[in-house]
Amino acid sequence: MKQLIFSITLCFFLIQTDANAQLFGKKKRQKEKSQTEKKKGDFKNYNEIIKGDVKSDQGLFTTHEIDDKLYYEIPFAYLETDLLLVSRIVKLPDNFGGGYINAGSKVNEQVVRWHKRDKNIDLKVISFENESDEDSPIYKSVEANNFFPILYSSKIEAVNPDSTAYLVDVTSLFTDEVSAINAMPERLRKAYKVKRLDKSRSYIASAKSFPQNVEIQHLMTYDAGDPPGRDQAGTISMLLNQSMILLPEDKMQPRLADDRVGWFTIQKYDYNSDKLKSDDYELIRRWRLVPKDIEAYKRGELVEPVKPIVYYLDPATPEKWRPYFIQGIQDWNVAFEEAGFKNAIIAKEAPTKEEDPEFSPEDVRYSVVRYVATTTRNAVGPSVSDPRTGEIIESDIIWYHNHLRSYRNRYMIEAGAQKESARTLETPEEEIGEMMRMVIAHEVGHALGLPHNMKASSAYPTDSLRSATFTQKYGLTPSIMDYARVNYVAQPEDEGVRYIRMMGPYDKYSVNWGYRYIPEAESKEDEKPILDEWILDKAGNSWYEFGSGYGVADPRANRESLGDDHVKASEYGLANLKKVVPNLVKWTAEEGQDYAELAEVYRELGYMWSGYIRHVYDNVGGVYETRKTANQKGAVYEHVPKDIQKGAVEFLNEHAFTNHEWLLNREILQRIEDDGAIERVKSLQTRTLSNLLDEDRMIRMIENESFNGSEAYTVLEMMDDLRTGIFSELYRGQTVDAYRRNLQRTYIDLATNSIAELNAEEKRNDEVIISDVIPLMRAELEQLKTDIASRRYRTSDKMSRIHWNDLLARIDKAFGE
Incomplete structure (x- = not known):
């Protein structure tokens, strides 16, 4: 039975008027031979259009830039072919979107197909959420209720000289406002009082075509009554990049998700299910890793993948931080070795213009760790994936420069009582570098498909975090995907303790579960019993449990908490804060400077005090969640024991609701x-x-x-x-x-x-x-x-x-x- 995939219509696109939408399934796509038989006389003469000063580039589509126009030659062979359209920002105004939108930010990603309609070419948006077998009776209903919307349409101008492609003017796709690919959402339009797109100051900046993708950069200028930053021109200008990449016809075998192991997922609905409803399930998002030598892999040898995951460092990255970024990326090789792969992930310096003049961080073929010069204090690890299978195609890790400040402050506040090196605004390079390394590793984890596991930090005994032997071997938490950045439990008398988070046993376990190649399984259904067995093998061991920390009342899944006893951990943390506060004036003083740094650190110390209190009060009325399936014994939800809740209130009366003279x-x-x-x-x-x-x-x-x-x-x-x-x-x-x-x-x-x-x-x-x-x-x-x-x-x-x-x-x- 051949499977067909359908799209849910997106409400903000134009309603498609062509009722003859071609749908695709698992069978190989059939090309329409009639396309090549079309008489050229029905269109303009190709040489009358493509002439004079033309800048052409051959690749997936041949592109032609003529004056202010852009033409695509869309091959007949690529009509009705799945293409991933990724929209990114290349350049933007200072503080646009409050500082959390930056160069490299992804605006949208969607699968599209070029479709011929009479003398027009339509660009349709395709989704793969709903599926049905083409031979089943329900097929017609799914087709009728999942009509593909049209993103863009243009008349066919001509047929190319060798009668293999249609020439289409795509200028307005990039110079008009097309909501699905622009970077001016309605909320920012209102905030900045945007009046209109000024077409006289909007244009296509460049067009490049490669064998697997086409890259277009275009500048959009808006008239704005209240533009962001220090703009005095009353305008907002942004340079955008549109990547159209050919999705693989040889699809990766998908892997079914299981909420007992944390993964980013793609939702699916199977309308051919025998259940009395549509069968909804999820696929995990992951890179395609296949061993070069499958027989050696079966024997348990470490084998390199056919295509490793490669990250390039942004050329803007300061040289002194590059070794730490590279380490943070390649730290994941330890986890991939658990899955049977060696050298699975590689970090490289970006090539120079001389080495590769075509290299661009916005090119969807390249995954880049971008260094963003803004005052934003954050880092993120987004990725782009094939919605058909969950295969991750590309990702960009984003490090915002001022995130250094966050870790400098936290280190002083939470480790200053214990470590002399933390008692300064100039954190030693080796230590701040180690923090950066682990932030990059955390964000790479997201880009590999792993969400936050806020529950991990509750797995270790609280007093074990005061042990040098334990923390140097196992870190602060079983997962680097938790928020547990600095060891605030350790006390001044504890020697040799690790203070910075690191990769833990859960990370190795989850990577093995998601990335281990299973050669004997020919389908996602074949894999499921094997994957289930791996989970059951670790069941009952809190080191391997997952909890996102979102939407649940489980106090164990709390951000920035440490240890299995929140009262004890917070008492240790408060004891350290009480030693730090009397020294903050001395530690933050800079000759000739005011007390702005002192005010900032003191304010953040208050937030951390509040966090220690929150870790405790969440136990009151809390409910433990242990994710299980029907074949596992025991409850999924259990109320926090009485003595823990009562002890939490006693702690609050003693530490939260008292006079805080300290x-x-x-x-x-x-x-x-x-x-x-x-x-x-x-x-x-x-x-x-x-x-x-x-x-x-x-x-x-x-x-x-x-x-x-x-x-x-x-x-x-x-x-x-x-x-x-x-x-x-x-x-x-x-x-x-x-x-x-x-x-x-x-x-x-x-x-x-x-x-x-x-x-x-x-x-x-x-x-x-x-x-x-x-x-x-x-x-x-x-x-x-x-x-x-x-x-x-x-x-x-x-x-x-x-x-x-x-x-x-x-x-x-x-x-x-």
């Missing part, structure tokens, strides 16, 4: 601001308290009690523990300082607002809310009202009494009294 260091504050310290602490504490009293969290706790009874940490227990901690001065008859008064007012306001919001939702939806959250909050306020009324005069401090009376008034207002 954080409010006078030597720092007097140098960076004239006020704002109280408000800063209030903001940090309010965020923590608001998250702790989140409705979804409380609902999970209520469900836990209904399932597990006395073994559950109940909402009432949590509220009692929280109240006695936050209002400890009330129960002890003590004076309340300004910071605690702020916190206690926030507690009352959050409870009040929660009731008001839920009541408003009830009225808006005209329904009865059955959640226990409203009565719980009401009961909490009533309890506080009783306690405050009976205890408010146990202190002689006038300001404290005023505060207690104010809280009573706030509670009365909440009840409408």
Whole structure:
């Protein structure tokens, strides 16, 4: 049975009017011989068009530049052929898109086909999400409901001299606004008050054709009322690159995804499934690696791939950082060796103009680690893949220059108490280079198909991160794809400990699972039992578990956390921060400079403090997720044990909701601001308290009690523990300082607002809310009202009494009294 693939129509394209859309399946495409029999007399004379000062380039399509026009010769043989169209930015204004759009950013990628319609050539957008067998009855329905849209259309101008190709004017594809390939989305159009595309200042800059791809660069200029950056011309100009690459007719064998092992995927829907629905499944995105010597590979020898993965360094990369970038790329060879390949990934310096005048970072044939000179503090690892099979065709790793600053600051904050080399704004090259190396390795991991595995960091025992032997061998986490950048658990007395993340056992496992060549399997279905067996072999070992950290309540899948005991890890982290804060003035001082660096590092230290607190409070009402299939025993979802939740609230009362004199260091504050310290602490504490009293969290706790009874940490227990901690001065008859008064007012306001919001939702939806959250909050306020009324005069401090009376008034207002 031959399989056919269909597209979901994209809403922003023109509706296709030709009902005779040719669909393709697994059988070899048949060329239309009638094309070559078309009489040239039906079109213009080729030599009347292609004449004079013509710049031509032969390749996949022969291109002709004449004055301000661009023509393609589209071979008959490549009509109805799958081509990948990749749109990228080459040059752009400063701070365009807020700094996260840069030279090399991908605008779009889509599969297209040239289609002849009478005397026209249409460029159709093809998708491969829906599929059906061409001989099945449902084929017609899938075809009718997945009509291919037309991206661009042009009249055929002529037939080339040897009657093998149509000559088509494609100028307007690159000089008009075609939404699917331009870099001005509607949100930026509104933000920059873009009025129109100025065609007089928009043009095709270059056209190059290669055997497998065509590369076009075109400049687009927009009139804008509020352009980004320091633009004074009232315009936005961008140079774009459009790559049209021939997809392989010999398709890579796809591999079925399994959510127990993390991979970027492509969604598919099979309408010929025997199930009582369309059979949806996913394919993983990966490079095609095939061993040169399959027999040696079968014997367990390490074998080089037929075509290795090659990355080029951007020529703009500073020379001193290049060795670290190369190391970061080639670090993955250790993981590929686990999959049976040697020298699977290679890093190279980009060729000079003399060595290869055709080399371009925008050419989709080349994967490049780009060094971007912007103030953005980030790095990314996107890739381009064949939607038919998941084969990754190309990727560009992007390093933003100021990301160095992020790691310098984090290293000082999280390792300054332990390492003398971290106590400076000039981090030693070897150490900042090691951090850069691991960032590049992380981004290459994305480009290989691996998503974040935020759960990995919870696998190692917390105290093992204080061991030199353990950390030097296994790193900080089983996966470099986690966010666990610096070892904040290690203490000043711990010698020889590793402080920077590195590749771990999960990375080797996942690469083996996704890239190992299985010669005995002739289809993706044949592979599945083998892949399942590899997963089951590691089942129950937390080092090999996957958790994305997105959309789940699992506290183990938390970014920047370390170790299996969040309370202990955060206590270690806070102990280090308390040693760092008194030294920040000295460590950040630069002769002749102001205190901007101090202010920046101090601000980021506050964020990290907040992160340590978040790692703990996420355990309250948390639910562990262990991904399993039906043939595996045990639950997928389990509530966090009672003692861990209760211990988390005790930690919060001790470390989050107290007076942070250590954080409010006078030597720092007097140098960076004239006020704002109280408000800063209030903001940090309010965020923590608001998250702790989140409705979804409380609902999970209520469900836990209904399932597990006395073994559950109940909402009432949590509220009692929280109240006695936050209002400890009330129960002890003590004076309340300004910071605690702020916190206690926030507690009352959050409870009040929660009731008001839920009541408003009830009225808006005209329904009865059955959640226990409203009565719980009401009961909490009533309890506080009783306690405050009976205890408010146990202190002689006038300001404290005023505060207690104010809280009573706030509670009365909440009840409408």
